[in-house]
Amino acid sequence: ATNQIYSDEGMWLFNAPPRKLLKEKYDFDPSPQWLEHIQKSSVRFNSGGSGSFVSPDGLVLSNHHVGADCLEKLGSAEKNYLRDGFHARTREEELRCHDLELNVLMSIEDVTDRVKGAIKPGMSADQAFAARRAIMAEIEKESMDKTSLRSDVVTLFEGGKYHLYRYKKYTDVRLVFAPEQQIAFYGGDPDNFEYPRFDLDICFFRAYENGQPAKIEHYLKWNEQGPSENELVFVSGHPGGTSRSLTMDELEYKRDVQFPFTLERLHRMEVLLTVFSARSEENARRAKDTLFGVQNSRKAREGGLAGLLDPELMNKKRSEEQRLKSAFKDSGQYDNALAAFAKIASAQKIIRQNALQYNMLEGAAGFNTHFFGIARTLVRAAEERGKPNGERLREFRESARESLEFQLFSEEPLYGDFEQVKLADSLTYMTEKLGFENPLMQKILAGKSPRDRAAELVFGTKVKDVAERKRLYKEDKAAFESSSDPMIQLVLLIDAPARAVRKILEAQDELKRQAYGEIAAAKFAVQGASTYPDATFTLRLAFGQAKGYEEDGKQIPYETTIAGLYERSAQHKNQPPFDLPPRWQERKERIDLGTPFNFVTTADIIGGNSGSPTINRNGEFVGIIFDGNIYSLVLDFVYTDAKARALSVHSHSITEALRKVYDAPDLVNELLGKN
């Protein structure tokens, strides 16, 4: 029984850290205090990303591209914070984000037995799903009532384990500092997922409580030295999702259906947003963060699909699965685990048949406008509220209510023309996919062209107005049914089929969860339990070395310097996207060009880790994760340290830039504890 963990692999649970690996390879033994300190210094950005506390006064550091959502929403035609950057020189100047929620993990509790115990033999898939949903909602509600902490039951090992995560929540989060996007995302799409790099991908926020900067016990001390070559470092953050333990059937589904489908949609959206952006500077500002997200996903998915189409990778995965099945067979005790593979395949077949309908209606790929999502939340809230907590659609469970309302009542600016363009395109897309003659499609279009229908919906709905949302949120189902709001009527039109297809998928997901549970249990028995589950946008600990790699026969050093930034700009005649912000051009002479800028490590990361602190043995901040290189895009399916690397911004380049480029000694002093 060998545990298939290689070198620096793993996105480890904080309650099951890789003690043996660390001890053997690095002679490092993390103490409980060390682990607690790192855990509580780590911050989850619920908009999708990671960060860390870096001062006792609630200062939080994340990536610019994680903060971009907030930067865009705070901006206007007159104030383009994304382009120009932002710096609050006093606490009063700090700007409150519209709808940014930060979570800090306070405790983990294993509730596997309780969750699994709710599933009784002989239950149908629908019954089992309902029972599992109910017990999870109950555990969460109990926990929240008891601790007042945000409480989420997290499904690990695809259903092998269930842990209760309790979070401290911050919803008063203010923007402190951001550089220009041009230096944060220097090199743009061409350099995204590439290395060497020269990006100052940082953004500072401050968590507030009761109108005052939060007092933070656990925060990371700043280490300007950064990591030396081959030094052991840790990454503590929230990898969004990986697919490493999926069966070959599921990987083939991803290769044949899911990735191509997603990429088709991303290509379409990228063109739409690029065209919209080219029309005017203000359009570009409004669409910028969305466009970045689309381009980033497109490049990541392309790399992922290339991995799935790479015979070497797939053969490796196939052999691993064969080895596992052989081990099950050899032991003679795991017929149920062996049978689970076929169960997953048959569930997956049903999912495949329903995926398009699900994506369009429940996934709302056909209704790409914020107004649809808002209207649906309002309509469904009225219905779900009337049900017992355990029977509601999971997003309406009691323990999630505060966070849901926080998002629903966000005052973020929304622009009709942009919403119309997105909706018109997605209605066209849905017409193409479901077919013009589809009776539901005919009702959705209501005898109009997609363009006219989108205009009617976007400019006719009143849910743009937050006061109206608050009013509607108190209404009952009957009030919505008699509403003349066209978007609400659209939501009602598709709600029954959307719920129906969701129910089908929930049942199949439940069957898969059970099957994966069987496989996981057998795997623990055969290989030992000392492993890590696929990523779930919950806190994980990764580790590795600061280390370069070889590419096309050339050695790529582990770190770059600020001098390299100026060289790259000169090579490209300072043309976009390789142009420097004016401040960086003007202040070149002041800067110590030898300052390390970005560096790479072998740590195991994936999307969602953006903004994670890179930490040394002493628990000090030495850098911040902002990207992976192109070889890291297969980490979704398999870990490799041959050429795959995680990219960090070096701690020293941050303080150097704050001092010399941005005249921000206040921030530097706060980071260095000199206030």
Added chain:
Amino acid sequence: ATNQIYSDEGMWLFNAPPRKLLKEKYDFDPSPQWLEHIQKSSVRFNSGGSGSFVSPDGLVLSNHHVGADCLEKLGSAEKNYLRDGFHARTREEELRCHDLELNVLMSIEDVTDRVKGAIKPGMSADQAFAARRAIMAEIEKESMDKTSLRSDVVTLFEGGKYHLYRYKKYTDVRLVFAPEQQIAFYGGDPDNFEYPRFDLDICFFRAYENGQPAKIEHYLKWNEQGPSENELVFVSGHPGGTSRSLTMDELEYKRDVQFPFTLERLHRMEVLLTVFSARSEENARRAKDTLFGVQNSRKAREGGLAGLLDPELMNKKRSEEQRLKSAFKDSGQYDNALAAFAKIASAQKIIRQNALQYNMLEGAAGFNTHFFGIARTLVRAAEERGKPNGERLREFRESARESLEFQLFSEEPLYGDFEQVKLADSLTYMTEKLGFENPLMQKILAGKSPRDRAAELVFGTKVKDVAERKRLYKEDKAAFESSSDPMIQLVLLIDAPARAVRKILEAQDELKRQAYGEIAAAKFAVQGASTYPDATFTLRLAFGQAKGYEEDGKQIPYETTIAGLYERSAQHKNQPPFDLPPRWQERKERIDLGTPFNFVTTADIIGGNSGSPTINRNGEFVGIIFDGNIYSLVLDFVYTDAKARALSVHSHSITEALRKVYDAPDLVNELLGKN
């Protein structure tokens, strides 16, 4: 029996001009001499576009975006003619294009009876297709032997008529003048298909014969006045293709399958090319013309699909078809024509089932690299040469040999890295569409990832070398079969299935041609024969008025001025794509800003008309077609003059720019006949 021709509708045959319409509406009666003069002054660009002779010394004017193909091929990393423009100040400086063939229509002969006579009752679809192919090749070969002119049998009215077109051919075509792309395509993609516009979309070439400028009898005299408001003008050019006479079944196929499929591919290519271009200035130069073509098609197709999804347009088309069927029924004589609709629908069904396979293998959507096309031409030529002329694949017929060899042996620069990127992406695309497990796909990929396989094919083939192409062109089939060139082996691998699916589609197309022939004959009988066929990239005469239109309650004037260019640039802070070339910034003071720049007419045009001269009653050049407005994108399916307009560059802006911006008095004098 009413002929459904509205106002200024029609892309008329030169041997069947709209005499009655012109007489009634404009009191204009074109003489045979007038028609001959316009016809022989008109030039077809075989790269896809139109143009006209504008001097007795072979000077040809077309659009910059038509000439861009030649400009790109003549360029290099050091000489970016697309970006910087070009001006040969002497004849010696004129640059010969690599593979540009111009055609001038010399005569038209109706060969309908002979072509239709070859189809005998009781022939199968395959037999009928073969018979039709053979008779067309025979007619063409006879004509070429007799006249030495390029001779093409053109299928008109979807099979209703067959005309023999004879062309004088120019293959020594030299670049004389091009402005910067930035002014030719001012406003870029956002302004493409929009109006008001400010584009100097022109490019001058010179046709040579025997190493000397061609002596031209028929050329257009330059009229600097341009058209006055409401003046009658003509457009003589080569509309590429329209779908106006298609049945509703076929239009629905376009709406449901063809347009979505094409758009998906265009979106994908646009992203690919944009990403490739962003990496460096040289990449951008290499991909620029391809990217423009993709973006242009994308916008045109989006407009077309919007039309097909517009209930008003489709209801109109449906009513027209109903009226036609009723007329057939009422007369009691056209049961065959009525039956033809079902025949078309059933043929279309088989085409639909085979379209994907056809597009991938025979259409080579899965092999997006020039090297594949070259290798296939070489391989197939060896096989086809051995067959009688009438039995060859149509592109290998004897009468087309010279033009085929001219393209095949083009010395145009091709870049391995660019070819690899395109091929890797298209192999991935084909894998997604045909399925990874597809046995043929497995053979195509040969156990490698698409990226590795593309590298192997592109860097392993020798067909990049023109001398090697010439050597291979003389080889026989056996030599190819034993070749170790990977691209040639790939061609051989897929040639049988590619030919097989082509054969299926050719047979169905034949059935459709017969069915449309029946409908056309009945239609002529019921409605009168005075109509025009759908566009076929052959010479047509359109007409209309210089006339503005109303949009959102605002009157859009029929012409713009150069002053408007500077205003638009200022509105956008001279930011791309609204930036002015340096010369236009520096020389603003010299220019007469009141000079008319672009104007619109109600003439009936479509893609392929780009570069067509706009001509007044006196047969003088008053402008050059370069685009349609956004409302014109439905002209594919139906003519409308409500808001749809054809866009021209005004003759005066051309001479004004040549004088004041480009210091080109030589060209101005040649245009004005002052040499």
